[in-house]
Amino acid sequence: DEPADLSQLQDDFYEATDPSASPAAANERTDSFVSTISSAGGVFLPGFYDNGWDGNAVAPIFASLVVTDDAGEPIGDLAEDWEVSEDGLTYTFHLREGLVFSDGSPLTADDVAFTLTLLNDPSYEGSVDFTKVVIAGTDDYKNGDADAISGISVIDDQTIEITTEKVNPNALTLLGGQVLPEEYYGADYVKGDLDYLRDLYSKPIGAGPYAFEEYVEGQEIRYTANENYYDGEPAIGTLIFKILSSDSTLQNFQNGDIDQGGFGSDPDTLEELQGLGFASVRARVIPDLGQIWVNNDNETLADTEMRQALYYGLDRQQIVDAKYKGLGQVADVYAAPTQWSYTNEGVTQYPYDPEKAEELLDGLGWEVGSDGIREKDGEKLTISYITTTQDDPVIPVASATYSEIGIDFVPEVLDGNTAFARFYDHDYDLAGFRTDGLVDPDDAVNEFASEDPHINVTGYENADVTKLVDEGISTFDQDERQEIYAELYQALSEDPPTILLDYRKSLSGWNARIQGGENFTTGGGDSSLALAKLSIADD
Incomplete structure (x- = not known):
């Protein structure tokens, strides 16, 4: 194609x-x-919220060591500068002089060390994932008697050195994330018990x-x-x-x-x-993806052929036209078109093809019943879909096109918090959500290689994909990474974990x-x- x-x-x-x-x-x-x-x-605490809008809410409150611009290039925030060792494993951050939190308390390298320790606590269950980086000494801290993570070394108030065990081009921003004041958030900290933080979710303090x-x-x-x-x-x-x-x-x-x-x-x-x-208006290409997440843990949806059938049986172009009216495009790979890794060369395309979908469903043993709904082993092919908007164009399109191929499509319109809770509990069949803003190509694919069910919310498993995801963050060489991601996108298209929907331009207007x-x-x-x-x- x-x-x-x-x-x-x-x-x-x-x-x-x-x-x-x-x-x-x-x-x-x-x-x-x-x-x-x-x-x-x-939940206004970085690293602890599930609702992405809470991430937007904490952005004005908490400063990071390093942030990124639209192109994914690092920008110093609390860190004035930094160095990475020749082997790509040790990061040294130099903080700006005179930093303080909003309450007037000083911000030092000790606060950075505390933040990283908190996010690597044995009881931490949030979405910040250090398994692809691994700060040296983390296992000893989590599982042993170590009082601190040995790979975190405070040199002085303005300098911190962090040694990792894995080369990862995303380590800079992961290690250089939003900083929490130890005096405030660590006053009641005991290793292995982070429940005390719940009382502080609604009372954030940052820099x-x-x-x-x-x-x-x-x-x-x-x-x-x-x-x-x-x-x-x-x-x-x-x-x-x-x-x-x-x-x-x-x-x-x-x-x-x-x-x-x-x-x-x-x-x-x-x-x-x-x-x-x-009104001044910016029509911006958003570096994210619209998707329908598929619960691969669901026995009905676990077969690759079933997910392919759901792809072929959905008129995605009709959804994109209804939703964006020319300011969007059907997505074909797990990267936004603004990202350097984007390529759709060699990927399996899924045009709307109900006959192909029916062929795949027939092959899986789902036979059309007298009411037009497919059945197998006495069970009807009923698939629910979670969304947070009543006017979600997926609802009318999927209701029509899936009905044509014998699927009983049942939409559930939920409030955002309930939808996210169901999503992260894996209590869903299909769910319509967007990714967060994508900076690095790993952002859109790392969940599919994770063993953490809170991160891998689709329950997807594919050894070849896991290998390629890991290889994609094992080098700093962008040309090498480009080749890896091209192969990865092909693998994900052949065995799709989700149904990709769209890329989009979005309008931001201001007075x-x-x-x-x-x-x-x-x-x-x-x-x-x-x-x-x-x-x-x-x-």
Whole structure:
């Protein structure tokens, strides 16, 4: 097959034509910036939340040693600079001088050491995975009598050296993640028991540009400019994330109730935003993937041929057209088209082909019953689908196309927290979620090689895939990695763990009175840096 044409997926910028048209409600906010998120779970502690929106919520609060830009290149945040040893195993971070947390307490290398220790505690069950890096001495700390992880060495207040056991090109950002204050989060720390942290989920303290103020469940999260921020107190005193459904964002923006929002991928919405005059808009290629996760632990869905049948039996182009109206594209590999690893050369393509789907289902022994639903060993082929939006276009399309091939498709529309809980408990058949923003090619595939059920939420197992995933992070040479990922994408297309849906462009719009809005997207890798640089134009 010919490679997909990705020419349509390019960033575009549309400058406001009449900033003076800004609504009065927005103009009255002379010292606050209001953005949006769709939901929140209330777990405002890096490394401990399941709900990705909580990740967006903590971004203003917690600073990292290192973040990445849109191209995946590292940017120093709390770390002024760093070195990596010649063998690629030892990382030395040099912190900026005079760092403090928002409560005024000093931030030192000891806090970095504590954070890494916490995330490698024997009772830690969060989503941060160090198994592909392994800090030296971790096993002794988890399983033995060691009081500390030997591979973490605090040289002085501003210098920390971390020795790992595996070469991994992603180790820099993994080791250089968001930093927690030991004095606050470690006061009650005892190895093997992290339950005490639950009391602090709703009371976060970090070193980011904004300090947490208040969370009103279902309504908003409020922040105050951190006067102790290392790069200077942000120019805008108050930050607010209003919790809004996607269908109400545009109205709130038009009324001036919010200053910035994500507006999906609808060309009609782009036209409406341009018509406002005061809106600047960025149509950005988002480095993520829309997918339907498939529970490979489910006996019905465990066969490769069943997952292939679900692929062939779904009109994905119809879903993408309905959802993005020209601002999206059917996905074909586990990489966003913005990533250097993207290639679809040699991958198995899955065009809509109900006859092929029926052939595969017949081969698995699923026979069409008198009511049109397939049966096997007295069981009907009923497959449920979890989603969080009533207007999810997968529902009507899958209901129609799966019905044609004898599948009883049952959608379940759940609130975000319930959906995520079901998802991570492996209590689902199919589930519609997007990946987080992808930085490195490993981000989209590492879960399929993990033995941790909290990470490998599909329960997928394939020895060849596991080998290639591990090889993909065993070298710093990008050319070598490119070859590995090309082979990996082929393997994943032949034995698909999930159903890939789409790549997309997404509209971010902001009131032109907000200076620097073009650099801010909620939850991006460097979103805290962009937040710190926002300002409000004088009238």
